[in-house]
Amino acid sequence: MNPAVLSIRNLKTQFHTAEGVVRAVDGIDLTVRSGTVLGVVGESGSGKSVTALSVVAVFSQHQGKIVAGEVWFNGVDLLTLKEKEMQAIRGKRIAMIFQEPMTSLNPVFTIGNQISEMLRLHLKMNRKDARRRTIELLDLVGIPSADRRVDDYPHQLSGGMRQRVMIAMAISCNPEIVLADEPTTALDVTIQAQILVLLEELRKRLGMALVLISHDLGVIAEVAHEVAIMYAGRIVEEAATEELFAHPLHPYTQGLLASLPRFDKAGSRRERLKAIPGTVPKMTENQLGCSFTPRCGVAIPRCSREEPPLKEIRPGHRARCWVAFGET
Amino acid sequence: MMDTGIPTRSDPLRDESSGTALLSVKNLKKHFPVRGGLFGQKNLRVHAVDGISFDLQKGEILGLVGESGCGKSTTGRLILRLLEPTSGEIRFMNENILEADARRMRGLRREMQIIFQDPYASLNPRMTIGATLEEPLIIHRIGTREERRDRVRRLLEKVGLDPDVVNRYPHEFSGGQRQRIGVARALALNPKLIVADEPVSSLDVSIQAQVINLLEDIQEEYSLSMIFIAHDLNMVRHISDRVAVMYLGRIVERAPAPDLYRQPLHPYTEALLAAIPIPDPKTKRKRILLEGDLPSPVNLPPGCRFYSRCPKRIPDCLKADPPLVQIRPDHWAACILAQ
Numbered sequence: 001m002n003p004a005v006l007s008i009r010n011l012k013t014q015f016h017t018a019e020g021v022v023r024a025v026d027g028i029d030l031t032v033r034s035g036t037v038l039g040v041v042g043e044s045g046s047g048k049s050v051t052a053l054s055v056v057a058v059f060s061q062h063q064g065k066i067v068a069g070e071v072w073f074n075g076v077d078l079l080t081l082k083e084k085e086m087q088a089i090r091g092k093r094i095a096m097i098f099q100e101p102m103t104s105l106n107p108v109f110t111i112g113n114q115i116s117e118m119l120r121l122h123l124k125m126n127r128k129d130a131r132r133r134t135i136e137l138l139d140l141v142g143i144p145s146a147d148r149r150v151d152d153y154p155h156q157l158s159g160g161m162r163q164r165v166m167i168a169m170a171i172s173c174n175p176e177i178v179l180a181d182e183p184t185t186a187l188d189v190t191i192q193a194q195i196l197v198l199l200e201e202l203r204k205r206l207g208m209a210l211v212l213i214s215h216d217l218g219v220i221a222e223v224a225h226e227v228a229i230m231y232a233g234r235i236v237e238e239a240a241t242e243e244l245f246a247h248p249l250h251p252y253t254q255g256l257l258a259s260l261p262r263f264d265k266a267g268s269r270r271e272r273l274k275a276i277p278g279t280v281p282k283m284t285e286n287q288l289g290c291s292f293t294p295r296c297g298v299a300i301p302r303c304s305r306e307e308p309p310l311k312e313i314r315p316g317h318r319a320r321c322w323v324a325f326g327e328t
Numbered sequence: 329m330m331d332t333g334i335p336t337r338s339d340p341l342r343d344e345s346s347g348t349a350l351l352s353v354k355n356l357k358k359h360f361p362v363r364g365g366l367f368g369q370k371n372l373r374v375h376a377v378d379g380i381s382f383d384l385q386k387g388e389i390l391g392l393v394g395e396s397g398c399g400k401s402t403t404g405r406l407i408l409r410l411l412e413p414t415s416g417e418i419r420f421m422n423e424n425i426l427e428a429d430a431r432r433m434r435g436l437r438r439e440m441q442i443i444f445q446d447p448y449a450s451l452n453p454r455m456t457i458g459a460t461l462e463e464p465l466i467i468h469r470i471g472t473r474e475e476r477r478d479r480v481r482r483l484l485e486k487v488g489l490d491p492d493v494v495n496r497y498p499h500e501f502s503g504g505q506r507q508r509i510g511v512a513r514a515l516a517l518n519p520k521l522i523v524a525d526e527p528v529s530s531l532d533v534s535i536q537a538q539v540i541n542l543l544e545d546i547q548e549e550y551s552l553s554m555i556f557i558a559h560d561l562n563m564v565r566h567i568s569d570r571v572a573v574m575y576l577g578r579i580v581e582r583a584p585a586p587d588l589y590r591q592p593l594h595p596y597t598e599a600l601l602a603a604i605p606i607p608d609p610k611t612k613r614k615r616i617l618l619e620g621d622l623p624s625p626v627n628l629p630p631g632c633r634f635y636s637r638c639p640k641r642i643p644d645c646l647k648a649d650p651p652l653v654q655i656r657p658d659h660w661a662a663c664i665l666a667q
Contacts, residue, residue: 043532144620158621159396188395189559190618193603197617215533218605241609252534259537260607261566263589270566272544275537279502295534 002033004072005176005209006055006094011069013047013054022283024050024064026233029310032177037203037210039224039241041217041256045280047233048213052179056090057083074176092122095170099182101162105154111138111165112150115172122173137168142198160191164198171202178203181213196223217256221245229253232281232291235310239317249319251296252276290321298323349383349419350520350553351407356380356416358402362626374625376402378577379416381652384521387551391568391585393561393600397622398574400557404523407555408440409433420521438468441514445526447506451498457484457509458494464516483512487542504535511542518550525557540567561604565589570658573597576625576633579652583659593661595640632663640665 013025025047032038042048054066055078071078073094078086098104106114115137116130125133131150138146141164154162163183170178180199184192200223203210214220220227221241228238229250237250248254255276278295281287289304290296296303302322310320359373377399384390392400405411407418409425418425425436444450451460461480465471471479481491487508498506507527514522524543528536544567547554558564564571565585572582573596581594592598602616618637623629629636631646638645644664652662 043534160621188622189561189603190395190599191621192605193615194617196605197615216605217533217607221607221609222605245607245609256533257607259534261537261540261562262606263562263565263601263604264606264611266565266586266589270544273537273541273566275541276534277538279504279535280532 002035004031005034005074006030006032006211007070007072008051008055009070009072011051011054011071012067013050014065014067015063016065017063019282023233024283025054027068028230028233028235030228030235032209032211033226034176034209035203035207036225037212037223039220039227040211040213040230041215041220041227042213042230043215043280045232045283046230048230049181051230052096052181052211052213055179056094056096057086058090088122091118091175092173093176095173095175095178097163097166097170097178097180097183099185101159101166101186102154104166105162107154110151110153111157112152115165115169118169118172133172134168137172138165140202141165141168141171142194143168159187160194163187163191163195167195167198167202171206171208174206175208177209177211179211179213182215183212184219185214185216192219199223217245217260229256233283234291234320236292236321237317237319238310239314243314243317247314247317249313249317249324250292250321251298251323252292253319255295255297300327302327348385350386350388350421351384352417352419353383353403353407354381354417354419356403356406356418357414358399358406358411359414372626375577375628376625377406377413378628380572380574380577380579382572382579382582384553384555386520386553387547388569389547389554389556389567391564391571392555392557392574393559393564393571394574395559395600395622397576397625399577399625400574401525403574404442404525404555404557407521408437408442408523410442434468438517439519440521440523441517441519443507443510443514443522443524443527446530447503447510448498448530450510451506453498456495456497457501460498460509461494461512461516464513468517470517479516483515486515486546487512488538502535503531504538507531507539508542511539511546515546515550519552521553521555522547523555523557526559527556528563529558529560536563543567561589561600573600576622576628578633578649578662579660580634580663581659581661582652583656587656587659591656591659593655593659593666594634594663595638595665596634597661599637599639634663 008030011025011028015022015024040048055071066079112134115134119125119130119133135146135150138150143149143164184195212223224241227241227244228235231252237253248257258274259276261273276295281291289306290308293299293303300323308320308322310318312318313324356377357379358377359375362372362374394400406413428436458480461483462476465476484491489508528539556567568585571585571588572579575596581597592601599616599618616639620637623636631648632650635641635645650662650664652660654660655666
């Protein structure tokens with residue numbers, strides 16, 4: 001097993017809103033191993049994006065607050081670092097790719113300027129070297145005629161090309177980890193396929209670890225080595241990808257997989273989809289027990305009284321569910 | 329410009345003779361003017377929908393798929409005349425709705441409704457749910473006040489909401505619940521046709537199946553005809569009887585759903601299907617990676633519109649834009665290689 005590059009321990013991140021304290025991330029543990037892909041799956045409000053933002057300590061409006069936990073990266077707890085020390089790591093050794101490249105690129109600078117700036121800041125390159133390296137990077141991520149496109153502004157590129165620019169920027173300083181938050185969600189399916197292949201090629205070539213955050217179980221199944229399923233700020237299940245898809249243990253994971261229509265499995269007759277009832281819980285509600293209980297088809301009385309721990313049920317396969325533990 | 333219309337010889341409206349089609353669209357076009365050139369002097373046009381034909385039977389669900397910019401949403405809006413077509417014909421219940429005047433159109437609109445993608449943007453935040461659902465009934469002068477209120481409560485029950493929510497406002501509901509309200513609004517006037525434009529794509533995965541099941545239930549109960557516009561090919565396969573695949577303003581393939589997914593005839597459909605990620609790591613498939621991006625719909629390439637990205641292209645593809653022709657029973661494709 002590859003050594004861990006990033007190890008998150010008991011992370012809790014909260015947001016103070018008018019409706020109360022939102023426990024966006026509520027005590028999670030995650031390990032990212034070097035050179036591998038960790039898939040983090042969850043729906044809106046599951047805490048998957050906030051987990052990534054907590055690692056690099058970026059919050060808008062300073063509303064978000066990490067209230068507990070440790071984020072170990074190469075023997076250093078990132079949460080103990082000063083902002084100045086964090087700046088030397090963020091973007092350089094831990095890079096991020098966001099869902100919407102248009103909002104993460106600055107519209108008034110050329111894409112070349114924006115990538116060169118990273119190289120000059122983090123790698124102290126001079127202007128000429130940075131430009132040459134930028135063109136190499138754009139070429140590497142598959143932008144045609146990179147030597148001309150380097151002077152384009154973000155709006156001159158298509159969505160897929162902008163995401164390639166984001167990827168070029170993310171890998172510019174040879175990071176050890178890339179955190180990619182829904183990197184293909186805004187893209188069309190044929191462009192998504194291109195970007196997923198590109199990420200996989202680059203990961204192998206550069207030997208970096210990738211954390212792929214997505215709501216799309218299909219994307220996760222194709223790319224990730226290990227998977228963590230998040231629900232209401234917690235990890236409810238984790239395992240190696242093949243194991244998790246072959247033997248989902250948590251009723252939420254089972255429900256998600258069962259609710260997806262599959263064109264490759266469709267029969268000639270239309271069957272009803274197996275929907276998960278109810279709605280995603282509001283994170284301000286302070287609930288006893290397992291937060292999936294109100295939507296769960298197999299819940300037992302204990303589920304609404306007591307929160308189950310995340311426990312290994314099959315080798316390397318952990319779930320947070322009393323019923324999966326064999327309780328009745 | 330060359331006439332890119334589909335020759336009627338190769339694409340007769342299937343049910344022209346029997347007259348059972350609820351909706352017949354023939355050579356429909358929508359070109360948007362854009363300003364081009366240095367001083368906006370060039371008269372450029374975006375060929376958003378560029379000569380499409382299809383028909384929709386009573387009680388049928390037609391899936392309309394394609395990537396962003398292919399013209400699928402524009403098509404949905406043209407059918408309801410929310411946008412005025414540049415040319416073409418739309419026959420609804422055997423009446424050319426493009427010739428209907430405003431008064432007649434108001435009458436026709438009772439029969440055709442739309443469900444939008446974004447349940448956050450499509451409900452008026454200042455109107456209660458009850459008022460939102462009652463509004464179309466008032467506009468069309470249906471029933472007494474009592475009868476309308478009663479109908480609103482029954483509509484809410486029908487879509488799986490508590491009828492007592494009539495006095496609440498949209499912000500008090502989740503995305504899935506709002507989309508249920510959107511469905512109730514579309515049903516209020518008892519339409520014959522519903523255009524559902526990406527009705528579940530903004531919803532969480534665990535909520536999508538609920539709304540799809542609801543759409544199927546109401547479709548069955550009222551024998552509704554539906555045009556289901558989406559980019560999620562799995563969902564389209566699930567819900568549709570027939571599927572039309574669009575690319576750059578044209579239908580490139582159209583067939584009953586099982587046929588289209590089992591034996592796609594157009595290289596674009598093949599590539600789309602190969603690109604769908606499958607939630608099963610054990611499934612290994614042949615990848616077909618398309619080169620590049622969608623060409624601009626302003627400067628359309630000569631010949632087949634898919635030429636620039638097609639993995640199977642041959643020089644002959646540049647000669648003419650291939651018409652949609654029937655290759656197998658009710659399976660149509662616009663590709664010279666499929667013929």
